[in-house]
Amino acid sequence: MHNKFTIVTPIQGGQQGKVQALLKPCPYVCAETPDDPFGFARIETLHFASLSTFDDLENGWSLVFEHNIDGSIEDHIDNVLTVAETLDGGAFLLDLYSNSAQFKAHTLDGLRDYMLAHVIKPQAGFISAVGMTRDQIRLDARVYEVVDEELGSGAPPATSDAAAARVLKALDTDPQTKGWDGVADPGTKLPIIPKILSILAALFHGIAFLVLVLVNLVRERTADQDSARPDPDLRRSLEKNEDLISTNHMISVVYVHTDAGRQLAKRAGFGLIRNLVTLIFRNSFLGEINTIHFAHWSYTKDNRRLIFVSNYDGSWRSYLDDFTLKASNGLNLAWAHSIGFPKTWAMLWGGASKGPEFIDYARRSMVPTLVWYHAYPSVSVTNIARNRKLRAALIKSKNGAKDTSWLEIV
Amino acid sequence: MTETDLTSSPDIQGIFFRGYVKLDQAAYGFFRVTDRALFQDWLSGMLKEGAITSAKDKQPADNVVNRMNIAFTSAGMSTLLAAGYIAESYDHSFAAGMVVPERSRILGDTEANDPKNWDWGAKQDEIHGVLMSFATSKDIAEERLLAALCQVNGADCVHRTFGHLEDDNREPFGFKDGVSQPIIKGTKRAKKVARENPDEARVSIVEAGELIMGYPDGTGEIPRSPATSAGLDPDGILDTHPEWKDRRDLGKNGSYLVFRQLAQDTVGFWDYLSETASGEDGDTALELAEKMIGRRKDGEAMEQDPAKKPRDNNSFDFSKDRAGLQCPIGSHVRRSNNRAVNIKSEKLSLDVTMRHRILRRARIFDDDNGQTGLQFMCFNASIVRQFEFVQSAWCNNSFFQGLQKEVDPIVGTHRPAKLGAPEIDRYTIPQEPYRKVLKKVPQFVTVKGGAYFFLPSLKALQFISQTVKANADKPAL
Numbered sequence: 028m029h030n031k032f033t034i035v036t037p038i039q040g041g042q043q044g045k046v047q048a049l050l051k052p053c054p055y056v057c058a059e060t061p062d063d064p065f066g067f068a069r070i071e072t073l074h075f076a077s078l079s080t081f082d083d084l085e086n087g088w089s090l091v092f093e094h095n096i097d098g099s100i101e102d103h104i105d106n107v108l109t110v111a112e113t114l115d116g117g118a119f120l121l122d123l124y125s126n127s128a129q130f131k132a133h134t135l136d137g138l139r140d141y142m143l144a145h146v147i148k149p150q151a152g153f154i155s156a157v158g159m160t161r162d163q164i165r166l167d168a169r170v171y172e173v174v175d176e177e178l179g180s181g182a183p184p185a186t187s188d189a190a191a192a193r194v195l196k197a198l199d200t201d202p203q204t205k206g207w208d209g210v211a212d213p214g215t216k217l218p219i220i221p222k223i224l225s226i227l228a229a230l231f232h233g234i235a236f237l238v239l240v241l242v243n244l245v246r247e248r249t250a251d252q253d254s255a256r257p258d259p260d261l262r263r264s265l266e267k268n269e270d271l272i273s274t275n276h277m278i279s280v281v282y283v284h285t286d287a288g289r290q291l292a293k294r295a296g297f298g299l300i301r302n303l304v305t306l307i308f309r310n311s312f313l314g315e316i317n318t319i320h321f322a323h324w325s326y327t328k329d330n331r332r333l334i335f336v337s338n339y340d341g342s343w344r345s346y347l348d349d350f351t352l353k354a355s356n357g358l359n360l361a362w363a364h365s366i367g368f369p370k371t372w373a374m375l376w377g378g379a380s381k382g383p384e385f386i387d388y389a390r391r392s393m394v395p396t397l398v399w400y401h402a403y404p405s406v407s408v409t410n411i412a413r414n415r416k417l418r419a420a421l422i423k424s425k426n427g428a429k430d431t432s433w434l435e436i437v
Numbered sequence: 438m439t440e441t442d443l444t445s446s447p448d449i450q451g452i453f454f455r456g457y458v459k460l461d462q463a464a465y466g467f468f469r470v471t472d473r474a475l476f477q478d479w480l481s482g483m484l485k486e487g488a489i490t491s492a493k494d495k496q497p498a499d500n501v502v503n504r505m506n507i508a509f510t511s512a513g514m515s516t517l518l519a520a521g522y523i524a525e526s527y528d529h530s531f532a533a534g535m536v537v538p539e540r541s542r543i544l545g546d547t548e549a550n551d552p553k554n555w556d557w558g559a560k561q562d563e564i565h566g567v568l569m570s571f572a573t574s575k576d577i578a579e580e581r582l583l584a585a586l587c588q589v590n591g592a593d594c595v596h597r598t599f600g601h602l603e604d605d606n607r608e609p610f611g612f613k614d615g616v617s618q619p620i621i622k623g624t625k626r627a628k629k630v631a632r633e634n635p636d637e638a639r640v641s642i643v644e645a646g647e648l649i650m651g652y653p654d655g656t657g658e659i660p661r662s663p664a665t666s667a668g669l670d671p672d673g674i675l676d677t678h679p680e681w682k683d684r685r686d687l688g689k690n691g692s693y694l695v696f697r698q699l700a701q702d703t704v705g706f707w708d709y710l711s712e713t714a715s716g717e718d719g720d721t722a723l724e725l726a727e728k729m730i731g732r733r734k735d736g737e738a739m740e741q742d743p744a745k746k747p748r749d750n751n752s753f754d755f756s757k758d759r760a761g762l763q764c765p766i767g768s769h770v771r772r773s774n775n776r777a778v779n780i781k782s783e784k785l786s787l788d789v790t791m792r793h794r795i796l797r798r799a800r801i802f803d804d805d806n807g808q809t810g811l812q813f814m815c816f817n818a819s820i821v822r823q824f825e826f827v828q829s830a831w832c833n834n835s836f837f838q839g840l841q842k843e844v845d846p847i848v849g850t851h852r853p854a855k856l857g858a859p860e861i862d863r864y865t866i867p868q869e870p871y872r873k874v875l876k877k878v879p880q881f882v883t884v885k886g887g888a889y890f891f892l893p894s895l896k897a898l899q900f901i902s903q904t905v906k907a908n909a910d911k912p913a914l
Contacts, residue, residue, distance in 0.1 A: 055856075175874070178871055179874045179876065187870045190870070190871065256525045256529075259524070259525075259529065259532075259533075262529060263533075263537075263539060266539035266540075266543070267538065267539050269539070269542075269543075270542050270543055270829065271542075271856055272855075272856050272857070272858040273834055273835045273836045273858065274836075315780045315781060315782060315785060317780065318836075340836045341830055341834055341836060342543065342826070342829045342830045342834070344821060344822070344825070344826055344829070344830065345826065345829075345830035345834075348789065348792070348822075348826070348830075352785065352788060352789050352792070353780070353785060353789075381658075382656060382658075382822075383658075383661060401857065404856065404857040404858045405841070405842075405857065405858055405859050406841070407836035407839070407841070409836065409838070409839040410836070410839065410841055413839060431870070434870045434871035435760070435869070435870070435871065437871050437872060
């Protein structure tokens with residue numbers, strides 16, 4: 028089971044510079060690097076993590092710690108703290124959070140409680156590798172590597188059967204794929220009871236959404252749109268950290284309208300997204316978008332700010348183009364009634380489909396990602412889906428299946 | 438608006454619509470403005486003489502030996518317009534320039550392509566503009582360029598480079614170049630293609646606003662356009678800006694010009710292919726090269742309907758070859774224009790692709806150091822959305838359409854393993870029963886120079902040439 032969440036903690040007045048300075052020397056992509064003070068690569072439950080700070084007109088600065096994980100939130104936070112303790116007795120994490128407001132007990136136990144108290148679960152989100160643990164993704168990737176190396180070295184096998192035999196032998200002997208056929212894939216099928224519950228929930232939210240859209244229509248059409256260009260310095264600070272590898276991270280924090288009508292409409296919209304994603308998008312891709320690993324939307328505790336975090340393949344520009352051309356309705360559901368958002372109709376049309384205005388809005392709403400961790404930077408969403416299929420087919424092959432059509436997907 | 442045939446517009450610079458194929462020699466003078474007023478006087482004189490050619494001047498007749506066009510970098514526009522340069526109104530990549538670190542990474546100008554290895558253009562703000570001189574001989578091209586630039590014109594010539602066209606439009610590896618170009622809707626050519634070859638029309642015709650400012654683009658909107666102060670335009674040379682009503686539209690009938698000098702290791706390319714190919718049927722050096730480029734050497738498409746006569750090179754859409762068995766998924770042609778197979782839906786794929794088209798105008802260079810290659814030039818209404826997108830999201834994306842550890846074998850940048858990501862220097866050729874992978878493919882093409890330019894309309898040039906005077910008469914608002 029996956030979980031995705033953020034821990035949003037207030038920073039003491041004037042301390043944001045210190046927090047940013049503490050995070051600045053951290054490597055931007057942390058996979059397998061020894062100088063990572065969080066020890067992310069040692070946290071076995073972790074797929075992606077990020078840290079950023081954002082400012083708020085009323086509440087001042089906050090620290091956002093994003094986690095995309097296997098298993099429960101509690102167990103994961105325990106893992107984070109255990110790794111921190113092993114690394115430096117927890118000194119770095121305690122130093123970081125000593126700048127947070129209301130964090131009094133400067134112990135790892137105290138930090139555990141503090142983090143748990145500030146966990147924010149998302150309103151909606153998407154995970155591509157449904158059901159796959161970090162270790163399964165890595166194992167599948169290694170299986171692909173072995174197959175790739177085997178088929179690419181020496182004289183090509185004379186027949187498909189000979190190729191299959193060679194590959195299976197290599198997998199059994201490679202130390203990194205030991206027990207490769209014994210790790211079960213939980214699959215992507217949604218059990219019947221959660222399925223029925225999701226259908227009912229989708230219906231409920233759908234009906235509520237329709238009513239609330241009508242209620243808010245005038246406010247929606249008369250709300251101000253902000254067409255300002257992004258600040259060049261902000262844009263540069265964001266672009267500076269993009270495309271370091273072929274996967275990227277973004278975090279956006281926007282103000283939303285806080286009147287009850289629009290808040291409720293947004294809740295209904297998120298409920299609809301949440302349940303439709305659960306029901307429909309279970310096979311790696313979000314419709315025609317095949318680049319998102321983990322993405323989610325959360326409200327801050329006071330419901331005034333909406334945080335969007337995403338870990339995606341390819342450039343930011345192509346990601347936003349995907350939104351504009353392939354998923355503008357879904358994006359509108361999530362981002363409509365945000366202050367300054369390009370004008371929408373019924374929370375579905377307009378908005379994100381207006382390319383330049385929407386792209387500027389998204390850029391303006393972003394804050395620099397200070398630290399980002401990616402547990403498997405060598406594989407894309409599409410690669411993960413292919414590797415999953417490949418290992419499943421190879422297990423069948425090992426068990427006697429004659430079908431060697433898996434060679435086509437290598 | 439697009440129903441008017443823009444190809445004979447007296448306001449659009451000639452190079453946008455014409456390859457000047459009869460003027461097969463070119464000289465490019467990159468200059469830096471040292472005296473704004475003097476330069477504007479010079480530009481004004483050039484315009485009065487009709488030295489800057491518009492699209493109205495048709496393909497040269499026999500007695501015409503020279504055509505000239507001019508474009509400016511953001512540093513140039515800022516110098517020439519001073520307070521009238523409104524940075525936020527330009528494409529932000531143009532405003533920043535090609536060589537700032539973040540653009541370098543987006544473009545793949547790292548490793549072998551790092552600007553520190555360039556012959557020109559690496560220094561931000563060094564170049565203010567380019568004067569392009571096309572002629573029937575290299576001597577005339579150079580002579581006319583120098584005659585123009587060596588006048589007392591308030592500018593220093595920073596760098597010069599020469600280009601030419603080969604017969605049959607071959608690029609230095611020997612392949613026919615410029616086969617697939619976007620065609621502007623409403624032009625005579627577009628109408629002819631739409632009538633005679635609907636398949637080609639489907640993958641080629643774009644709205645004018647995709648390539649030139651002032652007209653609706655693929656979304657039906659007028660693309661964003663550079664603006665300037667109304668106070669600098671007392672005579673009303675320019676139209677009111679479509680977005681800011683208190684400003685003037687400097688962009689209409691103009692376009693962004695991307696200029697890249699790409700050195701091609703022709704010996705290394707063919708040596709590598711000869712060593713790698715087995716020489717057996719289907720695996721010769723030429724066939725391997727064609728698999729990398731994604732077209733036959735004479736420009737024919739890899740995906741061919743054998744029944745189709747005459748042989749067709751531009752109406753395909755890869756939909757019958759999704760797996761890339763004929764034209765590999767990672768080939769240069771497929772990465773830079775993947776037509777209807779971007780994603781599952783063919784229609785949506787094509788919509789996506791057509792938002793990222795560029796109009797190319799390349800020539801070949803042979804320099805004094807023995808380097809040869811392409812002077813790649815392209816036009817687009819947005820550098821970020823078009824040229825940079827093609828370069829970053831497609832050509833240099835190591836995850837392009839399910840691939841891994843490889844980029845465009847021709848214009849991609851090979852990279853060492855870093856930050857947990859693997860070394861990127863492979864090339865995959867899909868075939869049955871399973872793909873062939875070429876490993877440690879050398880870098881055949883390296884960037885040796887480049888800059889982003891704005892190609893103004895003739896009216897905008899006229900405006901630019903009078904801003905010092907206008908400013909003296911009536912200060913900018």
